[in-house]
Amino acid sequence: MKIIKTELGIEKICGLCGESWPLDEDFFYRRGSGWHSYCKACCTLRTAELRAGAVRKVKLYKRKGIKNGNDSRGIDGNSGTV
């Protein structure tokens, strides 16, 4: 965790984009007693990428016929699991 002191206050360097942002809840998510190592923008981006990947995987399974027949109602509405 990289934290730096600037004229404006304490900032934290995002582990993904490498930019420094003010260390508060506007820019970083809290994780337990500390802070997430990625800034909010990167977290959002990463989550979106992971979700897109998951959706792609489900579509691939469907095409391959792995998920055939069995109760498939939950697959498309199951966006809560990341």
Ligand SMILES: [Zn+2]
């Ligand atoms: Zn970032």
